[in-house]
Amino acid sequence: MSYRISTLISQEELEKGITRVAEQINEAYAGKELHLICVLKGGVYFTTELSKHISEDIRVSVDFMSVSSYGSSTASSGVVRIVKDLDEPITGKNVLVVEDIVDTGNTLSYLLEMLKDRGPASLKLCTLLDKPSRRTKDVHVDYTAFEVPDKFVVGYGLDYDQHYRNLPYIGVVEFDD
Ligand code: IMP
Ligand code: MG
Numbered sequence: 001m002s003y004r005i006s007t008l009i010s011q012e013e014l015e016k017g018i019t020r021v022a023e024q025i026n027e028a029y030a031g032k033e034l035h036l037i038c039v040l041k042g043g044v045y046f047t048t049e050l051s052k053h054i055s056e057d058i059r060v061s062v063d064f065m066s067v068s069s070y071g072s073s074t075a076s077s078g079v080v081r082i083v084k085d086l087d088e089p090i091t092g093k094n095v096l097v098v099e100d101i102v103d104t105g106n107t108l109s110y111l112l113e114m115l116k117d118r119g120p121a122s123l124k125l126c127t128l129l130d131k132p133s134r135r136t137k138d139v140h141v142d143y144t145a146f147e148v149p150d151k152f153v154v155g156y157g158l159d160y161d162q163h164y165r166n167l168p169y170i171g172v173v174e175f176d177d
Contacts, residue, residue: 001175001176002175002176003173003174003175003176004173004174004176005154005155005164005167005171005172005173005174006171006172006174007169007170007171007172008148008151008153008169008170008171008172009146009148009169009170010169011168011169013146014145014156014168014169014170015049017128017145017146018046018049018050018053018128018145019053020145021050021126021143021144021145022050022053022054023053024143025050025054025058025096025126025143026053026054026055026058029054029058029094029096030055030057030058031057031058032058032059032094033058033059033060033061033093033094034054034058034059034060034061034094034096035060035061035062035063035088035090035093035094035095035096035120036050036051036060036061036062036063036096036098037062037063037064037065037086037090037095037096037097037098037115038062038063038064038065038098039065039066039067039097039098039099039100039107039111040064040065040066040083040084041066041157041159041165042099042100042101042157042158042159042165043098043099043100043128043157044064044157045100045156045157045165046098046099046100046128046145046156046157047062047098050098050126061088063086063087063088063090064084064086064087065082065084065085065086065111066082066083066084067080067081067082067083067107067110067111068080068081068083069081069106069107080106080107080110080111089118090115090118090119090120091118091119091120092119092120092121093120093121094120094121094122095115095120095121095122095123095124096124096125096126096142096143097111097112097115097123097124097125097126098126098127099125099126099127099128100127100128100129100156100157100158101127101128101129101130101131101148101153101158102125102127102129102130102131102135102139102141103131103134103135104134104135104136104137105135105136105137105138105139106136106137108125108137108139109137109138109139112125112139124142124143125139125140125141125142125143126141126142126143126144127141127143127144127145128145128146128156128157129144129145129146129147129148129153129158129170130144130146130147130148131147131148131149131150132147133149133150134150146170148170151172151173152172152173153170153171153172153173154167154170154171154172154173155167155168155169155170155171156168156169156170158170160173
């Protein structure tokens, strides 16, 4: 199948959106400790950039987790599997999960339930992109940089069959008929 990639959110817009979210986080967590959980692999670009905008009066730590839905198609299959668990316990910590995109909400509703059982002091969710029109599971998103339409997007961590994560912008994959 042939396709093209067109720009949806430019590099400049991404930088502004991420700075805006970081300001909200700086206000909410001022003077506190904050434990960021980066959801691999898609969340890694956003987590890195976001964390660099978090104020130095917030003591930040970062951990990584990898979950995956089975298969490599453009549609989420609904089955979630932990590929890599966290290195550190989260009990008593202010946890902020950092994701690339909330689509159906399946991955995040599973992940947040699981993390809640580990007894964090607080548990919030920050996503680079939100595709609310596709939601099938009720997930509360605390911080969103951008809402996107129901299109398959790539770049800034998001992949199409493991490619295009490194694009510095968000693009839409447009399939030719
Ligand atoms: P969910 O449907 O909210 O569970 O999203 C599952 C995962 O599918 C996300 O974390 C992304 O990794 C991936 N995903 C969903 N929509 C897109 C997209 O438009 N482009 C690339 N990956 C996506
Ligand atoms: Mg993801």
